[in-house]
Structure formats: C-alpha cells, structure tokens
Amino acid sequence: xxxxxxxxxxxxxxxxxxxxxxxxxxxxxxxxxxxxxxxxxxxxxxxxxxxxxxxxxxxxxxxxxxxxxxxxxxxxxxxxxxxxxxxxxxxxxxxxxxxxxxxxxxxxxxxxxxxx
Amino acid sequence: xxxxxxxxxxxxxxxxxxxxxxxxxxxxxxxxxxxxxxxxxxxxxxxxxxxxxxxxxxxxxxxxxxxxxxxxxxxxxxxxxxxxxxxxxxxxxxxxxxxxxxxxxxxxxxxxx
Numbered sequence: 001x002x003x004x005x006x007x008x009x010x011x012x013x014x015x016x017x018x019x020x021x022x023x024x025x026x027x028x029x030x031x032x033x034x035x036x037x038x039x040x041x042x043x044x045x046x047x048x049x050x051x052x053x054x055x056x057x058x059x060x061x062x063x064x065x066x067x068x069x070x071x072x073x074x075x076x077x078x079x080x081x082x083x084x085x086x087x088x089x090x091x092x093x094x095x096x097x098x099x100x101x102x103x104x105x106x107x108x109x110x111x112x113x114x115x116x
Numbered sequence: 117x118x119x120x121x122x123x124x125x126x127x128x129x130x131x132x133x134x135x136x137x138x139x140x141x142x143x144x145x146x147x148x149x150x151x152x153x154x155x156x157x158x159x160x161x162x163x164x165x166x167x168x169x170x171x172x173x174x175x176x177x178x179x180x181x182x183x184x185x186x187x188x189x190x191x192x193x194x195x196x197x198x199x200x201x202x203x204x205x206x207x208x209x210x211x212x213x214x215x216x217x218x219x220x221x222x223x224x225x226x227x228x229x
Contacts, residue, residue, distance in 0.1 A: 006159070032215055043206065043219045044160075093159050097215060105217070107152075107159040 002028050004096045006108030013084055013115055021079045021111045023094030029074035030096035034105075035067070038091040050077050084115040118143045118209045122220035130228045135194040137223045139181075139207035142188065149190040150208040150217070151181055160206065166190065177201070202227045 003026040013019050023033055032051050036044040048064075050056040050071035058064045066088075068080040077096075081088050094108040123138040141147055148167045152160040164175025171183040181192045190207060207220040 004159075010157075034215075034217075041222075041224075043221045044217075046216060049215070091157070095160075095217075105162075107161070109159040110157065112157060 002096075002098060002106040004030075004094065004106045004108040006094050006111055008111060009109060010112040011114070013113070015085055015115055016083055018080055018082045019084055019113060021081075021092055021094075021113075023077045023079070023096065023108050025075045025096045025098070025106070028096075028098040030077070030098060031074065032097045033071055033077035034095040034097075035069060035077075035079050036093045036095065038093060038110075040091075044093060047079075081113065084113070086115045089113055089115045118145075118147070118211065118218045120207050120209050120218055120220035122205075122207050122223050124223055125221065126224050126226065128226040128228055129197045131199055132196050135179075135192070135197045135201065135225065137192040137205050137207075137225065139190045139192065139220060140188050141190060141207075141209045143209055143211060145211040145213070148210040148212070149181075149183060150210070151175065151179070151190075151192045152206045152208060154204045154206065154222075163192070163205075197225075197227045199227050199229065201225060 005024045007022050035047045038044045047062045048056045048058045050069045052071045056069035071077040093110045119142045121140045150165045151163040154160050163179050164173045166173045166183045174180045179194045204222050206222050208217045210217050
C-alpha cells in the first residue's frame with residue numbers, strides 16, 4: 001500500500017524562527033501533494049497544493065510568503081513556516097496523490113507545531 | 117461548488133451498539149465521497165470511499181456507508197461499536213476532474229463501556 005511519511009511528528013520552536021516540515025511518499029511517486037492545517041477540534045483546511053517542479057497553489061487567505069512550499073521531487077514536499085508566531089501553532093497534515101492514481105490520496109501522520 | 121455537513125459534533129454509543137454518523141453533501145458534479153478516521157495526534161486513515169458503481173460501500177474495521185443521491189447523504193454505520201472505534205471521523209467530498217477534498221467539521225465518537 002501507499003505510505004506517506006511526515007516529519008517531524010511534533011516540534012516546539014521559538015517565536016521568530018522558521019520550521020521545516022517534510023512529507024515523503026515512501027513507495028510511490030507523488031505528482032501532487034497537499035498541505036492542510038487543523039485547529040484544535042476543527043476540520044482540516046487546505047492550505048496549498050504543490051505539484052512537482054512547479055510553484056505551489058495557495059488557497060485564499062493563506063500567506064504564501066509565510067508558508068513556503070517546495071516540491072522538488074516526486075517523493076518529497078516540504079512546508080516551511082517562516083518567522084513563526086504563536087498563532088501559527090497548529091497541527092499540519094500533508095497528503096499525497098500517486099502519479100498513476102492507483103492509491104488515491106494518502107495522508108501523513110501530521111506534525112504538531114507549537115510556537116512559544 | 118461542494119460542501120459537506122456532518123450532523124452531530126459528538127456522538128456517544130454503548131459498546132456493542134449501532135454506530136451511525138451522518139454526512140450530507142452538496143455538489144454540482146457527481147460526488148466522490150469519503151470517510152476518514154483520525155486518532156489523537158495522528159493523520160487521517162481512509163475508512164471507505166464511493167466514486168461510482170455500487171452505492172453500498174464496505175470499508176475497513178466493519179464500517180460501511182451508503183450513497184443516497186436522493187437524500188444527498190453518505191452516512192457511516194457499523195453494526196456493533198468497539199472501544200477502539202473511539203476517534204474523530206471526517207466525511208469528505210471531491211469529484212471527477214478535481215483533486216481538492218472538502219472536509220466536514222468532524223464527529224467525535226465516544227464508545228461507552
């Protein structure tokens with residue numbers, strides 16, 4: 001089956017620093033990866049869609065300069081939260097779609113970010 | 117445009133009782149419908165999905181859901197709840213030609229001993 005590995009699973013950082021979250025498809029090539037944000041006891045909100053080798057497409061209201069997304073290869077996408085602030089504290093989840101469409105969408109295990 | 121409504125943010129059932137989690141959708145195109153389960157501090161695991169074909173869909177862990185176009189519903193059921201079913205459940209809608217999922221607000225299932 002398809003597996004998406006997301007690291008780190010949790011991270012604490014100081015306000016003003018940047019944090020990078022990695023999302024890897026382990027046994028398939030992911031042409032498209034998605035980044036979601038989940039606030040406590042709420043649903044998932046799509047932040048952006050990244051396609052390998054091209055710029056990410058951000059949803060309305062998401063600051064692209066704050067949430068940098070890079071999809072440099074068919075197996076890796078990264079989300080960098082720049083100049084993090086406490087309000088950026090959240091649960092971030094990635095999802096990947098395989099190139100052939102066989103596995104559909106597979107979610108990573110999420111990253112709990114706490115900015116202090 | 118697509119949207120999903122999950123009725124009941126919290127549902128409690130006794131162990132061994134029927135589980136029914138409600139999901140209604142709105143879609144201007146034939147919908148693809150999904151149920152996901154999320155355990156604390158974890159990602160989402162696909163329970164089942166409907167794209168085309170048979171309207172009664174069976175998933176993992178004994179769950180099933182029925183697509184009812186006339187009612188625009190895709191309710192999730194399980195005949196007998198187990199303690200391990202306690203989790204957050206999300207209904208999602210997508211559609212042909214679109215890669216975006218629209219998630220419902222989630223239903224937290226509590227199973228009572």
